Amino acid sequence: MGRTTTLRGGLGGASATAAEQAWVEVIEKMDETYAELVRYEVELEDKNATLEETQGFLASVLASMSDVLVVCDHNGLVQQVNESLEVIVGVKASELAGRLLPSLFVADHRDMVSDLLMRVRRAPLHDHELRLDNGAQGTPVSMNCTARRDHRGRFAGVVLIGRPLGELRRAYEALHQAHEELKGAQRRLLEAEKMASLGRLVAGVAHEINNPVSFVYSNVYALCRYIKHLTEYLDCVHGHGLGAAQEALRARLRIDHTVADIDPLMAGAMEGCERVRDIVQGLREFSASTPRETRPFDLVPVLRRAAAWVARVVPHTLVVEYDLPETLMWRGHPGRWQQVFTNILQNANDAMADLAAPRVFIHAGQDADRAWVEVRDVGPGIPKDAMERIFEPFFTGKRVGEGLGLGLAISYGIVSEAGGLLSAHNHDGGGAVFRVELPVTESGA
Ligand SMILES: Nc1ncnc2c1ncn2[C@@H]1O[C@H](COP(=O)(O)OP(=O)(O)OP(=O)(O)O)[C@@H](O)[C@H]1O
Ligand SMILES: [Mg+2]
Structure with a gap:
């Protein structure tokens, strides 16, 4: 050039x-x-x-960087911040430059930040939970703070790096929820296993009782007929006059009294047989493991029928409040499901026998993966020590003769057989809540 x-x-x-x-x-x-x-x-x-x-x-x-970064000089004046910090505090980096570091935090934490600025000269500081001033309650961040030195090793300022805790908290909450769901699934699995082994036991007992009960029942039935013939025959014999010896025997054996007593005795025996037969039938329902006819149907009229049926047979007025969708697609046999809800409503009604204004709420709906029904009463709720056992066959909290303890066991069997879940808890505001859930399948509920 x-x-x-x-x-x-x-x-x-x-x-x-x-x-x-x-x-x-x-x-x-x-x-x-x-x-x-x-x-x-x-x-x-x-x-x-x-x-x-x-x-x-x-x-x-x-x-x-998703973490926030602040660089200050030796007087604690902001020199540089990154975008994450700008976004949180809602102020541009150019406006933050030159401001005192504590002013980036909420008023309650400013003294703490000034103190950190002094302490960081001696050693780095870790995991200090501070809130950045975002104009509202502040955004919590976990701050790490280190001293910055110049080429001659002299203190030149501070570098702060903070992780917004919202993210960590959300992650923790998701973990916590997953853990709770896992615990719930474990509990349900245990419960299902317990009910399944009870079912097997009960099925065996029901089978064993069924045979003798059947022949006792049919024999009693035949005896009733024979007795009718015999009394007719005796009446005829007596009508034609007996000899003195026969009359004496008739009086000594109290034949007239015995004949008069036979009918109520046989009626009692018949009733006893019928009751045992019903119990056996109930036990078989509880332990039924063979899938029955199952088809989609609308549960809403079934719920209304069950409630009307219970309300009709109770002596006092039961108020039923509904919060139901127009239709609720369900699966199974409507008659058997009506039995489930009748049992639940009957129990609710029994629990409120002493109340002046018994009331039940029937609430139903459908989520993404399940349809559900909740029945809540305003009674005393389920006692804590009974909660674990109410679905067991023959568990009853009622007085002798008032309940067999089979209603919920049978209902549990029906719900499980349909692939659903029956659970109970007490409501915070009082009363018991029974919840029935049925997973939604591709062909409707
Ligand atoms: N809504 C409720 N409030 C309070 N306790 C309840 C409620 N529902 C059920 N229970 C308790 O659970 C027990 C078991 O109920 P379940 O229906 O199995 O038997 P039961 O009603 O005693 O007899 P059964 O139904 O065979 O006539 C009841 O005896 C009662 O103690
Ligand atoms: Mg019952």
Whole structure:
């Protein structure tokens, strides 16, 4: 890039040559200096480009950090922040520069931050939960704080990095919920296993009782018929007059009294047989494991029928409040489901026998994966020690003769057989709640 100019002028002789020589040297020096300048400029441009590249890289790293970053000078004045911090506090980085570090935090935490600024000179600080001022209640962050030193090792300021706790908390809550669901599933599994082994036991007992009961029942039935014939025959014999010896025997054996007693005795025996037969039938229902006819149907009229049926047979007025969808697709046999809800409603009604205003709420709906019904009463609720056992066959809290303890066991069997879940809990506001859930299948509920 050198430029050389030769001067030609009017000076003559040696002095003219010397002057010319001096000029040439000056011009050559200027050329050299100029070339040097150009080289420096090129180098500077290269350095600038590298610097810009480094700056761009650092800026992109800072911008992609989800953690917040604040850099302060030795007086605690903000020098730089990243985008995450800008977003949380809602103020631009350019406006934050030069502000005192504590002013980025909520008023309650500012003294604590000033204290940290002093302590960090001695050692790095970890996991301090502080709230950044976001104009509302503040955003909690877990802060780590380290001293920044210059090339001579002198304290030059502070670097703070904080992880917003919202994310951590959300992750923790999700974990907690998953754990709770797992515990619930475990409990249900245990419960199902308990009920299944009870079912097997009960099925065996029911089978064993069924045979003798059947022949006792049919024999009693036959006896009733024979007795009718015999009394008719005796009446006839007595009507035609007996000899003295037969009359004496009739009186001694109290034949007339015995004949009069036979009918109520047989009726009692019949009733006893029928009751045992019903119990056996109930036990078989509870332990039924063979799937029966199952089809989709609307549960709403079934619920209304069950409630109307219970309300009709109770002596006092039972108020039933409904919160039901227009239709609720369900699965199984409507008659058997009506039996489930009749049992639950009957129990609710029994539990409120002493109340002046008995009331039940029937609430039903459908979520993404299950349809459900809840029946809540305003009675005393289920006693804590009974809660574990109410679905067991023959568990009853009622007085002798008032309940067999089979209603809920049978209902549990029907619900499980349909692939559903029957559970109970006490409501915070009082009374018991029975919940029936049925997973939704592809073909409707
Ligand atoms: N809504 C309720 N409030 C309070 N306790 C209840 C309620 N429902 C059921 N229970 C308790 O659960 C027990 C078991 O109920 P379950 O229906 O199995 O038998 P039961 O009603 O005693 O007799 P059964 O139904 O065979 O006539 C009841 O005796 C009662 O103690
Ligand atoms: Mg009952």
